[in-house]
Amino acid sequence: MPDTAVVLASGGLDSTTCMAVAADAGLRIVALSFDYGQRHAIEIEAAARVAKHFGAARHIVSAVGLLRELGGSALTADIDVPRDRDEAAMADDIPVTYVPGRNLIFLSHATAVAEVVGARAVYIGVNAVDYSGYPDCRPEFIDAFTRAARLATKVGIEGADLEIRMPLVELSKADIIRLGQRLGAPYHLTHSCYDPAPDDAACGRCDSCRLRLKGFAEAGLDDPIRYAG
Numbered sequence: 001m002p003d004t005a006v007v008l009a010s011g012g013l014d015s016t017t018c019m020a021v022a023a024d025a026g027l028r029i030v031a032l033s034f035d036y037g038q039r040h041a042i043e044i045e046a047a048a049r050v051a052k053h054f055g056a057a058r059h060i061v062s063a064v065g066l067l068r069e070l071g072g073s074a075l076t077a078d079i080d081v082p083r084d085r086d087e088a089a090m091a092d093d094i095p096v097t098y099v100p101g102r103n104l105i106f107l108s109h110a111t112a113v114a115e116v117v118g119a120r121a122v123y124i125g126v127n128a129v130d131y132s133g134y135p136d137c138r139p140e141f142i143d144a145f146t147r148a149a150r151l152a153t154k155v156g157i158e159g160a161d162l163e164i165r166m167p168l169v170e171l172s173k174a175d176i177i178r179l180g181q182r183l184g185a186p187y188h189l190t191h192s193c194y195d196p197a198p199d200d201a202a203c204g205r206c207d208s209c210r211l212r213l214k215g216f217a218e219a220g221l222d223d224p225i226r227y228a229g
Helices: 013-024 042-053 065-070 087-092 102-117 139-152 173-183 207-219
Strands: 004-008 028-035 058-063 121-123 163-165
Touching: 004 013, 004 102, 013 028, 013 042, 013 121, 013 173, 028 042, 028 102, 042 058, 058 102, 065 102, 087 207, 102 121, 102 139, 139 163, 173 207
Parallel strands: 004 028, 004 121, 028 058, 121 163
Antiparallel strands: none
């Protein structure tokens, strides 16, 4: 049996590229998604489509109700999603779409899943180049979490190191898209929008949409998903 990897699967462009990287490495994939009270369940549906495309051995959806109860983010509370911001504005501060503790909680769950399914690697699509200022997408955080996970797990104590792999961390959005295209990532199945239309079309105006569209344009490719208007 091939080695197993847990892949955090949001249904978005980056996590789908991560899954393509894991699949290309010949790993048995356990996809892990989260129902955390986000605005739209469509991202979980997209993650399921992507996991099926790659023949994932399992697709686990973990409920994290605490994030919805806490609020504090435009993705989990009645707060307007920013639109039409330029890159300078995106990089200026931590946006209201930041969900407090999200990747910290997600990686903790992923570490537990990895122990149970015998995985020695967790893939996460964090990016420190074209990202919207989220502190939990920085490599410093991932490195610190990795050290903590090795101290806090049975496999770590027994000497079988658990790796948190972030293959996209130093890539631009355009480079991520080029990599995904080369590996056959099904971008037509993905969803990235923070505030889609009632028919699930992407808005094209939120930070996530703007970074995605910029990436496709710089890669010289057409984005295969639907946009409103």
